[in-house]
Amino acid sequence: MAIRSDQGIVLRGYPFGESHRVVVLLSPNHGKLRTVAKGVRKTKSRFGGRLEPMTHVDIVLYEGKELDTVTQVSVINGFPNIRNDLDRVLAAGTMIEVVDAVIQEDDPSLRMFLLLQRGLSVLDDAQPHPALVTAFLLKAADIVGVAPAFDTCSGCGRTDNLRRFNFAAGGSVCEECRSPGSYSLRAGVVEYLASVAAADITDLPNTDESMSKEALGITKRFMEYHLERQLKTLAVPNV
């Protein structure tokens, strides 16, 4: 058995045995890591809050047959401002839940790690931009290869008159290619989504509130369709 160092962002944890806790992290090098923190429920002070979700940590692991055991933890960034603000907690919760759903164990994705790290940093620095979660979801979809098409009809490839969105087809569709289950979108939403998808998450395009809600709603439903599960935190409106 060997000792090794790694780092990761804590996605979630759950009780394990009488006093232990399984802590699931996203590592930049190893994808999702399922580790065990021993005795944390008996002696809470040992790791303190350092293994709470939404914490970026350096860890030392003792390799086990099934689960590696956390022996040391130090915090790289605890994103303290997120925790004091409900809107930010909900937005961060959505980011973490999506990442947890799309990344598997031993499935390294440095891009997804960097997206989550940046997403949490942006949230920690300022009140969330209304398009931040939309942008995060679109970039996560791109990383896992299901980015929706906005500029061309997913059926015939035309680039004008794209007023509908079809989850199964993978994005925008024109009136001729629309099939059952195609959502009708108001004018401008597709263009707005395309601009959000192309923008850096620190420099997102502005729009009115109803446009940004519609853009987020369609993006959430697109992700839900592709994740084939109802994402719990996505059910919370207005975030």
Ligand SMILES: [Zn+2]
């Ligand atoms: Zn078409």
